[in-house]
Amino acid sequence: MNYWMDHDLKKISGDAPAYPEHAIESWLALPVPATEDKWKAVTGRFSWLLAELATLADSDGEKLDGVIRDAGSQPRESTVREMVMQISAHNSYHAGQIALLRRQCGAWPPRRGGDSW
Numbered sequence: 001m002n003y004w005m006d007h008d009l010k011k012i013s014g015d016a017p018a019y020p021e022h023a024i025e026s027w028l029a030l031p032v033p034a035t036e037d038k039w040k041a042v043t044g045r046f047s048w049l050l051a052e053l054a055t056l057a058d059s060d061g062e063k064l065d066g067v068i069r070d071a072g073s074q075p076r077e078s079t080v081r082e083m084v085m086q087i088s089a090h091n092s093y094h095a096g097q098i099a100l101l102r103r104q105c106g107a108w109p110p111r112r113g114g115d116s117w
Contacts, residue, residue, distance in 0.1 A: 007026075
């Protein structure tokens with residue numbers, strides 16, 4: 001999720017990050033960061049990227065209506081608004097997967113409580 005939020009936020013800011021040739025290139029080399037400090041760095045980056053996305057979502061209409069042109073192998077255009085919606089849908093999809101896996105492992109709902117219906 002960090003990879004794609006970072007990738008798309010860079011595109012929105014005017015950078016031209018390369019689109020990965022294969023999906024595996026958007027994954028961490030190891031499935032879980034090897035140390036507690038690395039885990040904190042990854043989750044801190046996730047929180048920061050979400051905050052950047054929220055700030056962008058709260059922008060004025062002019063900013064959200066801006067057009068982003070992707071010059072990849074299949075050129076296309078999207079508005080910033082469309083990209084924010086796509087990032088949100090992508091994150092929601094994967095958050096649901098995580099919740100399902102945690103539930104199957106007996107680790108959901110979280111210990112601190114929450115809805116469990």
